[in-house]
Amino acid sequence: MNDLISTAKEIEKVVLVAVRTPQASENEVNEYLDELAFLAETAGAKPVCRFVQSLPMPDKRFFVGRGKLEEIVAYVKIHEDVNAVIFDDELTPSQLKNLEEALRRRILDRTNLILDIFAKRARTAHAKTQVELAQYQYLLPRLTRMWTHLERQRGGIGMRGPGEKEIETDRRIIRDKIAKLKADLQKIDRQKSTQRKNRGKLVRVALVGYTNVGKSTIMNALTKSNVFAENKLFATLDTTVRKVVIGNLPFLLADTVGFIRKLPHHLVESFKSTLDEVREADILLHVVDISHPGFEKQIEVVNQTLHEIDEREKPVIMVFNKIDAFTYVQKEEDDLTPVTRENYSLDDLKNTWMAKNGRSIFISAKEKNNFEEFRKILYQEVVKIHVTRFPFNDFLYPIIDAE
The missing domain is CATH 1.10.287 (Helix Hairpins)
Known part of the structure; x- marks a missing residue:
């Protein structure tokens, strides 16, 4: 199939459109549009304008109301160099048809855009x-x-x-x-399943998380391999499995495709064998970009997706990555306004629920900050499972390596 965003040298200009329903706050909608813009840039396009409309629910005919549609029509008529209009939800076939007739531009929805990026990756x-x-x-x-x-x-x-x-x-x-x-x-899938069975009883650890949180960078740091890592969405599509040894303790580490809000269900179905690495893992490393303003929402998206593909309880280590990029706004002493998420320091976050579950660590995979402590926590979790499978070999793995 041809790419849905042109691969021509000239960067395409696109307009972004979203509907804000009563369930979403203004900040959330802005975050969603920031993500849509990042998706568009990853696909090779340049967002030049945004339109947001508050509605109880998207319009059945045009997704947005007629008044907002007229605004968008007027904009693309003036700016003839706009190539496409991208909507932050999956559009119905009739909405796509109606919007193309009204706007006379290529119409893409969020699903369309993600599929295009996957095709390129x-x-x-x-x-x-x-x-x-x-x-x-x-x-x-x-x-x-x-x-x-x-x-x-x-x-x-x-x-x-x-x-x-x-x-x-x-x-x-x-x-x-x-x-x-x-x-x-x-x-x-049958071939992949056979490969997984041939790995024996070694403990399996899977890196999971939102897209672009640094999973591949962590994979490279732990395994000294060269898995492709880039500051773009969905840099990694294929699951990579490597053998890791910490303190003479061997285990398998898998890097999986990143999750995202409104991940198209067609992709979830198609990537079943990739997600099998998550299902069959003994331990999950849930990687979080602590520098992202919406990281708590991203945690929810990942947890929901994990529940959908595997309901079994298993150990999860929360790995809060990118502490080197974390920033916050420090309040003045005489500022009486309520404390918000933007005012939390890294120390404040470490004292919240995130650091109280016994299985969490704050690191920078890029700068290797706190990485040895991360390796020790991972070792401790792996050895708990390993000694149940190889009870006569645990003398090979001295506890001193985990202290």
């Missing part, structure tokens, strides 16, 4: 197959709008019934592709 045959399946599943109900003509030359005896429309042919082609991709993924 996919490196291995496994990841490419997963992304392609999710793309076709997204495309199928939208064919009435996207006149694909996927294979105009397709023909031959038995290939088209009498009177069959081209749109129906396209649907059939896509269904065939989806069936083939699912079969390919089942074969890959």
Whole structure:
């Protein structure tokens, strides 16, 4: 499939649109739009304007109300260099059709944009197959709008019934592709499952967290490997598994795809084998970007996603990363306004619930700050499980390494 954001050298200019419902605060909507802007930049576009409308619920026809739609229409008419308009929610096929007719610009929604980024980030045959399946599943109900003509030359005896429309042919082609991709993924999943079984009884640890929180950087620091890490969303799609040894104690560490708010369900399904690394892990390292203003909301998103893919209770170490980038606004002594999240220092945060669960650590993977303490906490959790599987070998792993 062609990329949904052009790969031409000239950077595309895009407009961002969001609806604020009563359930969301103004700050939350701004954070969501900041994330949408980051997604657009990761895809290779440049956001030039934002539109936000407060509504009880998105409009069924145009997502936004007619008044706000007219504002957007007026803006894109004046700014002819705007290539696309991106909406911060998944649009229905009819909304997509209506918006394209009204705006005369390419319309993308959040799901569309994430799928495009995944398509660009996919490196291995496994990841490419997963992304392609999710793309076709997204495309199928939208064919009435996207006149694909996927294979105009397709023909031959038995290939088209009498009177069959081209749109129906396209649907059939896509269904065939989806069936083939699912079969390919089942074969890959079986191979991955066999690989996991062949790893034996070694303790498995999985890095999980919101996208762009530093999981791959932690992976590289612990394993001395060179997993691709970049300050962009979804830098890593393929699960990487490495053997780690701390204090003569070996275990397996897996780096998984990052989660995000409103992660398309097509992707969750397509990346089932990737998420199996999370399901089969003995310990989870939940990495959090402590410098992000909305890190608490990101924790909620990750916890909810983890609950959806695996309801079993297992040890979780909260790893609050990027303390080197953490900033806060210090209040003056005579300032009587209530303390807000922006006024919390790092020491304040360490004294909250986050540091009271016995399994949390504040680090900088980039600068290696507090990294040895992190290794000791990880060692202590791994050894608890390891000695139950290898009860006669625990003499090899002296407790002194964990002190």
